[in-house]
Amino acid sequence: MKKSIGAKTIVYPTPVFVVGTYDENGKPNLMTVAWGGICCSSPPCVAISLRKERHTFGNITATKAFTVNIPSQSQVAVADYIGCVSGKQEDKFAVARLTPVKSEIVNAPFVKEFPLALECKVIHVIEIGIHTQFIGEILDIKVDEDHLGENNLPDIEKVKPFIYAPDRNAYYGIGEYLAKAFSIGKEIKKR
Amino acid sequence: MKKSIGAKTIVYPTPVFVVGTYDENGKPNLMTVAWGGICCSSPPCVAISLRKERHTFGNITATKAFTVNIPSQSQVAVADYIGCVSGKQEDKFAVARLTPVKSEIVNAPFVKEFPLALECKVIHVIEIGIHTQFIGEILDIKVDEDHLGENNLPDIEKVKPFIYAPDRNAYYGIGEYLAKAFSIGKEIKKR
Numbered sequence: 001m002k003k004s005i006g007a008k009t010i011v012y013p014t015p016v017f018v019v020g021t022y023d024e025n026g027k028p029n030l031m032t033v034a035w036g037g038i039c040c041s042s043p044p045c046v047a048i049s050l051r052k053e054r055h056t057f058g059n060i061t062a063t064k065a066f067t068v069n070i071p072s073q074s075q076v077a078v079a080d081y082i083g084c085v086s087g088k089q090e091d092k093f094a095v096a097r098l099t100p101v102k103s104e105i106v107n108a109p110f111v112k113e114f115p116l117a118l119e120c121k122v123i124h125v126i127e128i129g130i131h132t133q134f135i136g137e138i139l140d141i142k143v144d145e146d147h148l149g150e151n152n153l154p155d156i157e158k159v160k161p162f163i164y165a166p167d168r169n170a171y172y173g174i175g176e177y178l179a180k181a182f183s184i185g186k187e188i189k190k191r
Numbered sequence: 192m193k194k195s196i197g198a199k200t201i202v203y204p205t206p207v208f209v210v211g212t213y214d215e216n217g218k219p220n221l222m223t224v225a226w227g228g229i230c231c232s233s234p235p236c237v238a239i240s241l242r243k244e245r246h247t248f249g250n251i252t253a254t255k256a257f258t259v260n261i262p263s264q265s266q267v268a269v270a271d272y273i274g275c276v277s278g279k280q281e282d283k284f285a286v287a288r289l290t291p292v293k294s295e296i297v298n299a300p301f302v303k304e305f306p307l308a309l310e311c312k313v314i315h316v317i318e319i320g321i322h323t324q325f326i327g328e329i330l331d332i333k334v335d336e337d338h339l340g341e342n343n344l345p346d347i348e349k350v351k352p353f354i355y356a357p358d359r360n361a362y363y364g365i366g367e368y369l370a371k372a373f374s375i376g377k378e379i380k381k382r
Contacts, residue, residue, distance in 0.1 A: 002292075002308070002333040005343055009235045010332060011309060012261050012352035013204045013365065014228060037205060037228030038357075039240045040319040044200045047238060047324070049230045070203050076369050080376030096379055101193075117193070118202060126317060128231040128326060133238070135319060141201060142193040149358065152196055156356040161203035162369055163354070165347040166229075167340065169372040174204065175364030178267050178353055182360060185271030188287055 009035075013163035016079050016171065019048055020067035020100070020109045020117075021059035023087075028100035028109040030092045031056040032083030034164045035131060036068075044138040046118055049131035055087035060122060060134055065106035068136075070116040073162040073173045080171070105139045115147040115159045200226075204354035207270050207362065210239055211258035211291065211300045211308075212250035214278075219291035219300040221283045222247040223274030225355045226322060227259075235329040237309055240322035246278035251313060251325055256297035259327075261307040264353040264364045271362070296330045306338040306350045 014034040021029050035049035046068055050057045060066050071079040078096045085092065093100050100109035103119045110117035120136025141154075149155030162171050205225040212220050226240040237259055241248045251257050262270040269287045276283065284291050291300035294310045301308035311327025332345075340346030353362050 001336050002303075003336050003339065003343075005332050005334055005339075005345070007235050007329050008332055008344075009229045009232050009237075009329065010307075010345060011206070011208075011229055011237060011259065012307070012347060012350060013206055013354050015202070015204055017202075035229045035231070037238070038200045038202055038226045039238060039324050040226070040322040041200050042321045043319075044198050045319055045322075046200075046202060047228070047230060068202065073369055077375045077378055080370065080372055080374070081379040082376070084373055084376045112193075116201075116203070124317060124319065126315060126326070128234075128236055128315065130233045131231040131236075133230050133326075135317070135324075138198050138200065141196050141199055143196055145192050145194050148194065148196075152194075153199075153358040154196070154201060156203060156358055156361075156363065159203060163204050163365065164372060167344040167347055169374075170347075171369040171372055171375075172347065173366030173369055174354065175366035178264055178362040178364055179271065180361055181271055181355060182275055183271070184268045184362075185273070185275045187268055188272035 010166050014166055016162060016164050017048060018069040018071055018079055018082055019056055020069055020111060021056050022063055022108060023059050024062045028093055029055055029059060029087035030082045032079055039135060045135050046120060046138055047133050047135045049133045051130055063107045064122040065108040066120050066136055067108045067110040068118040069111040069114040070161050071114045072160045076162060076171050110142060115144045116154055117142045201357050205357055207353055207355050208239060209260040209262055209270055209273055210247055211260055211302060212247050213254055213299060214250050215253045219284055220246055220250060220278035221273045223270055230326060236326050237311060237329055238324050238326045240324045242321055254298045255313040256299040257311050257327055258299045258301040259309040260302040260305040261352050262305045263351045267353060267362050306335045307345055308333045
C-alpha cells in the first residue's frame with residue numbers, strides 16, 4: 001500500500017557534481033551540486049541547478065562556462081567540504097588542497113585530483129523557482145588515464161563515484177554490477 | 192595525467208527513471224529514462240529528457256503530466272525491458288505484468304509494483320537538441336509504506352534503487368553508506 005508523503009525533492013539516485021568556475025577576475029571556485037544530470041545526447045549536454053545567492057551563480061553568469069568534476073568515494077570528505085562553505089568566505093581550492101587546471105576549451109577550471117571532468121559551455125538558462133537551471137554543452141571530457149577502461153571510456157569500477165541520498169543527507173557508494181542494459185530486459189516477452 | 196576522450200554523455204551516476212504516462216485515449220505507457228534529475232527545490236521539480244519520436248513524448252505533450260517511478264534492484268530486468276521496446280508496439284504494463292494506478296493529482300499512471308512514484312505536472316518544455324527536456328513540478332510522492340524510514344521519508348536502504356552506467360551500458364546497485372552530508376566535510380578546515 002502506498003502512502004502520500006507530499007511534494008518533496010526525493011529521488012534516487014542524485015549525483016555529487018563538483019562544479020568548477022572562475023570569477024570575473026579569474027579566481028577559481030568550486031561548489032557541490034546534487035540537482036543535475038545529463039539532459040541531451042546531441043549536442044551532449046548536462047544540466048545543473050543553482051540558487052541565485054551562490055557564488056558560483058555569479059561566476060557562471062559572467063563566464064558562461066563551468067566544469068562538472070566527479071570525485072571518487074575516497075574523496076567524499078573533500079566533496080562535502082566544498083558543499084559546506086561558500087567561495088565568498090574561503091578559497092576552497094586552497095583549503096581542500098586541490099589544484100585548479102585551466103581548461104583550454106572553456107573559461108573554467110577543472111580539478112586535477114578528481115578522476116573525471118566535463119568541460120561545459122552554457123547554452124540555456126532556465127528560471128524555474130528558487131533554482132536556476134544552467135544547461136551546459138559538454139565540449140570535452142578529461143579522464144585520468146588510469147581510470148580508463150575499454151574503448152577509451154572511463155570505467156565506473158575504477159572511478160568509484162558515489163551518490164547523494166536526499167532522504168537522509170548521506171553519501172553512498174556504487175554497489176555491485178547487476179546486469180547489462182538493453183539486454184537483460186529481452187528475457188521479458190509477450191506470453 | 193588526464194586524457195581527452197571527446198564530447199560524450201558520460202557522467203556518474205545517471206538514474207533509472209521509469210516514466211508513466213497516458214495517451215490521448217487514456218491508455219497507460221511506460222518508458223525508461225536515464226537523462227534526468229531534480230532541478231529545483233521550490234517548487235520541487237524533476238527534469239526528464241526525451242526524443243521526439245518516443246511514444247511518451249506524444250503522451251506528455253498531450254497530457255502535460257507524467258510520473259517518475261523508481262524500481263528496486265530486484266526489478267532491474269523489468270526496468271530494462273521497458274527501455275527495450277516501444278509503447279507503439281507493445282502494451283508494456285501488460286507484458287511486464289505491472290499495474291497502472293491512476294494518479295488522483297495528475298493525468299498519469301504510476302506503477303503499483305515499484306516502491307516510489309513522483310507525480311508531476313509539466314511546467315517547462317525546453318528544446319535542447321535531439322532531446323527535449325520536460326520539467327515537471329512534483330505535486331506529490333507516493334511510497335510503499337514498508338519502504339518508509341524515519342520521519343515518513345523513503346529509506347534508500349529499503350527502496351534499494353539502482354543506477355545506469357553509460358560507459359558500459361550496465362546497471363549497478365547502490366553500495367555502502369559512506370558518510371553524513373554537510374558533516375564529514377567540516378573536518379576540513381583552514382590550516
